[in-house]
Amino acid sequence: MDVSSMQATAMTRQEPLLSIKGLKTHFATRAGVVKAVDGVDIELGRGEILGLVGESGSGKSITGFSILGLIDPPGRIVDGSIDYDGLDLVSMGEEARRRLRGNDIAMIFQDPSMTLNPVLRIDTQLIETVQAHAEVSTAEARQRARDALVQVGIPSPDERLKAYPYELSGGMRQRIAIAIALINKPKLIIADEPTTALDVSIQGQIIYEVKQLCRRTGTALIWITHDLAVVAGLADRISVMYAGRIVETGTTADVIERPLHPYTQGLIDSVPSHATRGHRLHQIKGMTPSLLNLPKGCAFRERCEKATPECLVAPEPTVLPGGRSVRCWNPAL
Amino acid sequence: MSTPVTVSPTADVEESPFRRFLVQFRENRLAMAGLILMILLAIPAVAAPWIAPQNPYDIGSLDILDSQMPPGSAAEVSGITYWLGTDSQARDVLSAVLYGMRTSLLVAFLSVTVSLLIGSTVGLCAAYFGGWLDALLMRIVDIQLSFPAILVALVMLSVLGQGLDKVIIALIVVQWAYFARTVRGTALVERNREYVLAARCLSLGWRRIIARHLLPNCLPPLIVIATIDLANAIALEATLSFLGVGVPVTQPSLGMLIANGFEFMLSGQYWISFFPGIALALAIVGINLVGDHLRDILNPRNAQ
Amino acid sequence: MRKKDRQVPVFIINRLFQAIGVILVMSVLVFVGLYLIGDPTSMLVSPEATEIERQALRKALGLDQSIWVQYLTFLGNAVHGDFGRSFLTGQPALQLIVERMPATVELVVVAMTFSVVVGVPLGILAGLRPKAPSSKAIMTGSILGFSLPNFWIGLMLIMLFAVYLGILPASARGETVNVGPVALSILTLDGWQHLALPALTLGLAKAALIIRVTRAATREVLPMDYIKFARAKGLRPSRILNVHLLKNILIPIVTVAGLEFGQAIAFAVVTESVFSWPGMGKLLIDSIITLDRPVVVAYLVMMVFFLVILNLVIDILYMAIDPSAREKVRD
Numbered sequence: 001m002d003v004s005s006m007q008a009t010a011m012t013r014q015e016p017l018l019s020i021k022g023l024k025t026h027f028a029t030r031a032g033v034v035k036a037v038d039g040v041d042i043e044l045g046r047g048e049i050l051g052l053v054g055e056s057g058s059g060k061s062i063t064g065f066s067i068l069g070l071i072d073p074p075g076r077i078v079d080g081s082i083d084y085d086g087l088d089l090v091s092m093g094e095e096a097r098r099r100l101r102g103n104d105i106a107m108i109f110q111d112p113s114m115t116l117n118p119v120l121r122i123d124t125q126l127i128e129t130v131q132a133h134a135e136v137s138t139a140e141a142r143q144r145a146r147d148a149l150v151q152v153g154i155p156s157p158d159e160r161l162k163a164y165p166y167e168l169s170g171g172m173r174q175r176i177a178i179a180i181a182l183i184n185k186p187k188l189i190i191a192d193e194p195t196t197a198l199d200v201s202i203q204g205q206i207i208y209e210v211k212q213l214c215r216r217t218g219t220a221l222i223w224i225t226h227d228l229a230v231v232a233g234l235a236d237r238i239s240v241m242y243a244g245r246i247v248e249t250g251t252t253a254d255v256i257e258r259p260l261h262p263y264t265q266g267l268i269d270s271v272p273s274h275a276t277r278g279h280r281l282h283q284i285k286g287m288t289p290s291l292l293n294l295p296k297g298c299a300f301r302e303r304c305e306k307a308t309p310e311c312l313v314a315p316e317p318t319v320l321p322g323g324r325s326v327r328c329w330n331p332a333l
Numbered sequence: 334m335s336t337p338v339t340v341s342p343t344a345d346v347e348e349s350p351f352r353r354f355l356v357q358f359r360e361n362r363l364a365m366a367g368l369i370l371m372i373l374l375a376i377p378a379v380a381a382p383w384i385a386p387q388n389p390y391d392i393g394s395l396d397i398l399d400s401q402m403p404p405g406s407a408a409e410v411s412g413i414t415y416w417l418g419t420d421s422q423a424r425d426v427l428s429a430v431l432y433g434m435r436t437s438l439l440v441a442f443l444s445v446t447v448s449l450l451i452g453s454t455v456g457l458c459a460a461y462f463g464g465w466l467d468a469l470l471m472r473i474v475d476i477q478l479s480f481p482a483i484l485v486a487l488v489m490l491s492v493l494g495q496g497l498d499k500v501i502i503a504l505i506v507v508q509w510a511y512f513a514r515t516v517r518g519t520a521l522v523e524r525n526r527e528y529v530l531a532a533r534c535l536s537l538g539w540r541r542i543i544a545r546h547l548l549p550n551c552l553p554p555l556i557v558i559a560t561i562d563l564a565n566a567i568a569l570e571a572t573l574s575f576l577g578v579g580v581p582v583t584q585p586s587l588g589m590l591i592a593n594g595f596e597f598m599l600s601g602q603y604w605i606s607f608f609p610g611i612a613l614a615l616a617i618v619g620i621n622l623v624g625d626h627l628r629d630i631l632n633p634r635n636a637q
Numbered sequence: 638m639r640k641k642d643r644q645v646p647v648f649i650i651n652r653l654f655q656a657i658g659v660i661l662v663m664s665v666l667v668f669v670g671l672y673l674i675g676d677p678t679s680m681l682v683s684p685e686a687t688e689i690e691r692q693a694l695r696k697a698l699g700l701d702q703s704i705w706v707q708y709l710t711f712l713g714n715a716v717h718g719d720f721g722r723s724f725l726t727g728q729p730a731l732q733l734i735v736e737r738m739p740a741t742v743e744l745v746v747v748a749m750t751f752s753v754v755v756g757v758p759l760g761i762l763a764g765l766r767p768k769a770p771s772s773k774a775i776m777t778g779s780i781l782g783f784s785l786p787n788f789w790i791g792l793m794l795i796m797l798f799a800v801y802l803g804i805l806p807a808s809a810r811g812e813t814v815n816v817g818p819v820a821l822s823i824l825t826l827d828g829w830q831h832l833a834l835p836a837l838t839l840g841l842a843k844a845a846l847i848i849r850v851t852r853a854a855t856r857e858v859l860p861m862d863y864i865k866f867a868r869a870k871g872l873r874p875s876r877i878l879n880v881h882l883l884k885n886i887l888i889p890i891v892t893v894a895g896l897e898f899g900q901a902i903a904f905a906v907v908t909e910s911v912f913s914w915p916g917m918g919k920l921l922i923d924s925i926i927t928l929d930r931p932v933v934v935a936y937l938v939m940m941v942f943f944l945v946i947l948n949l950v951i952d953i954l955y956m957a958i959d960p961s962a963r964e965k966v967r968d
Contacts, residue, residue: 068869102871109869114862119884119959128880132872164960180870363777476659479948481903484940491925491933568786572907575788576922591792595911598792598800599807607796610789621784 017220018044018067018188023080025059025066034291036062036075038244041317041325046187047218049211051231051252053267054241057288060224061110063241064190067222068107069097085187103133106181110193112173116165122176123161129180148179153209171202178210188220195230207234228267232256237323240264243289243299246317250324260324260331262304298329306330361629367622374616378434388428404604418604420594426604429590430612436586437616440497441566444504449559451505452512457551459513460520471517477510482569490578500579504566515558519551553631560624564617571613587613649949656945663941664934665708723924723932730931734917734939739819740810741916744908745901747823747836752843753894759844760851761878761886767856775848782845787904791838791911798834805833808913835912839905843897850893854886861885887958895951899944 025037037059054060082089109115126145149157152175181189195203211234214221238255240248248261259265266284286303295302297312310329317325404418417426459467489503571588573579580586587609594605763772799807811831813820822828867877906918924932
């Protein structure tokens with residue numbers, strides 16, 4: 001294990017910053033109840049980086065939104081608890097939650113071209129984030145905005161402040177979104193696939209810079225992605241999500257080198273590498289089930305090579321030492 | 334065929350689009366109310382010559398002593414009840430309303446039908462042939478649409494003079510552009526669809542492609558627009574007649590009736606303007622309710 | 638100047654030339670059209686007048702010359718602001734119109750202000766909670782507002798406020814105060830009392846349209862990512878509404894409000910007739926009925942000119958509101 005992961009593991013032994021237990025967020029639609037999140041447990045220590053991995057439709061983004069309390073009707077959190085720094089986020093009032101958002105807990109969205117308001121200037125969008133949570137003068141807020149831009153490595157910040165979103169490139173816009181997330185020095189950042197919409201060349205850069213920033217400022221980070229390769233180099237720990245449930249959690253090294261859940265194994269096998277060069281790429285057979293119509297028992301049952309009759313009953317998480325857990329009757333122990 | 338969007342994942346039975354349309358229409362109570370209203374107004378209007386207690390435009394049947402009588406009073410001589418009162422010329426307001434509604438509906442219906450035919454043809458041709466023809470036609474349409482309808486109508490009437498047929502022509506001139514633009518828009522979308530390309534590959538004549546293929550798919554928005562336009566036509570004709578440049582005195586519409594009674598309003602004889610006004614409002618509102626709901630059903634984009 | 642800066646003024650000049658083109662075309666159409674209707678002199682002389690008298694009158698009015706000569710003379714004069722004299726009163730046509738303009742403009746401005754001030758908040762409300770009963774009521778009300786004819790609404794308002802309640806006057810303009818060369822009635826209480834019903838009549842229909850547009854735009858903008866992001870930043874709801882939402886729905890609202898402003902000037906014709914408001918509209922109707930061609934032509938040319946300038950102003954407003962529109966100035 002490298003130094004930073006050791007630090008991270010040490011951190012989890014303290015009181016965790018974020019503790020989610022049994023979270024369930026359901027959407028009541030005309031066609032039925034969509035169980036977008038159906039049993040999620042997450043423990044995040046201060047300054048720790050967690051990679052939340054899952055395919056589209058697995059519920060990972062909804063998990064992020066649930067933490068921030070941004071679930072709109074017809075969706076709502078039907079069960080579970082979200083404990084942040086001693087505060088109960090689920091039963092908290094809206095105004096108290098608003099004060100946390102952008103201040104203590106910040107979020108970065110996926111598509112930078114849509115997250116910045118196209119008719120407002122960059123400085124306006126930064127300054128308002130500061131002034132929403134603190135009584136500072138506009139001049140002071142503008143200075144903080146400038147500092148934030150410098151922090152994320154944006155050249156000629158003064159010019160950029162006066163610009164409009166459409167004048168900037170995708171990578172630049174995402175950096176500004178990161179700056180907005182950092183500007184009030186939050187303790188937790190939730191990043192929902194922030195590099196998916198960017199050029200591959202920029203992706204690596206941004207991932208590296210975000211990691212540096214979080215380490216330097218001691219900010220905890222949940223990086224949501226569908227790409228296992230991305231979090232392999234970034235996160236201290238990884239949680240794998242499938243059909244609304246977390247199926248495996250562990251340190252990065254553990255999950256990638258010694259995966260316990262068949263789905264995780266399938267994901268790892270699907271990543272092209274030198275070893276698979278020239279061979280047919282591995283595919284997990286079958287298709288993701290619709291969240292309206294989950295199969296009985298374990299959601300992965302119909303696609304799993306190791307499925308047994310036991311799997312007709314949904315497995316509960318098996319917790320192992322060192323923050324490791326897996327939801328499977330037949331894990332690769 | 335563009336069908337309304339209702340997703341029911343467990344539906345086994347194949348409903349015809351028409352059936353589904355009827356069911357959806359019935360769902361909205363307001364629209365049903367509007368439809369009933371329309372029918373309730375249209376039937377008496379069409380049947381006016383047979384069911385009206387009096388023919389208000391037959392001077393011989395009027396008794397000047399009966400003028401300006403309030404609603405509910407009985408005639409001196411003929412004994413019929415003036416349910417809605419009489420006007421200054423001793424005409425029975427109820428009968429006048431029936432005849433007036435008839436004229437209003439007639440003018441509106443004719444003008445909408447003709448402008449629909451002209452506008453659709455222009456729109457379809459513009460969409461199908463494209464190029465300079467399209468650019469030219471649409472330029473004309475755009476310029477006309479940038480002018481307020483009432484101004485166009487007034488100018489037309491000042492050029493054409495007065496008369497029932499002139500009013501209809503003026504309304505047609507006002508309305509065709511709107512149909513042309515809508516139909517062209519829909520047709521352009523359809524034109525690029527595969528079935529049209531297929532038809533063209535088969536070298537079907539352009540007349541046939543337009544009529545048998547493009548047209549049926551442009552129908553839904555056309556129906557919506559026609560309905561709403563009907564209400565607009567009624568309103569516009571009423572306005573023109575109210576201003577005195579619309580239908581002639583011998584064949585008044587509801588607008589003219591309202592104008593006639595206007596001067597008596599302040600002296601308390603409200604019924605001469607009021608009842609034609611109510612009839613006018615009911616007609617317009619009824620048609621609009623139906624049209625609005627049609628739009629919600631037939632336009633998949635608006636489905637919630 | 639950077640290339641970006643040069644494009645806006647170029648665009649404006651371009652549009653002005655287009656505008657002049659449209660005005661010229663319209664003037665020809667109008668002129669020729671009106672030339673074809675009957676004989677204006679029949680209105681001005683008694684039926685017993687002899688043919689010689691008619692000829693003399695025609696000559697005096699310049700009606701004996703060919704249409705092209707008439708048109709060119711007209712054009713030449715028009716550039717100087719001379720649209721001929723009214724056949725009826727002998728006054729210069731342009732002057733007649735200009736005299737009556739302030740009354741119309743006053744009416745329209747008050748009506749449009751009312752419609753925006755009432756329409757936008759109601760529309761946003763209806764857009765925020767589309768399924769609430771208040772929203773449905775607002776939307777149904779709006780259908781009534783724009784589908785019922787202008788004069789009908791005026792009629793009902795008169796019945797209610799002037800006849801039944803007797804609190805507002807049903808006709809004429811109120812007292813005016815001279816501001817420079819122009820007489821305004823919005824500066825007196827009596828003026829406002831007289832303005833109330835006509836402005837309400839004109840404004841209700843426009844308010845209805847603005848409500849619909851605002852609601853539609855609100856419903857389009859609300860689910861956007863940047864609104865969600867604004868919430869994620871922890872901004873106060875009032876700020877999200879008043880800045881993030883509002884600025885983004887302004888473009889369609891400005892479009893509709895602007896176009897409706899033009900329509901309102903035209904529809905003022907009806908309102909002015911209903912309320913005997915001494916504006917340009919009433920003048921137009923009377924001139925059409927009496928075939929007073931110079932006045933009609935002058936009115937129409939003014940209207941075209943005004944509408945074209947209005948379109949230009951709307952485009953300029955776009956560029957002020959939506960910064961990315963400045964880039965799209967390449968017409």
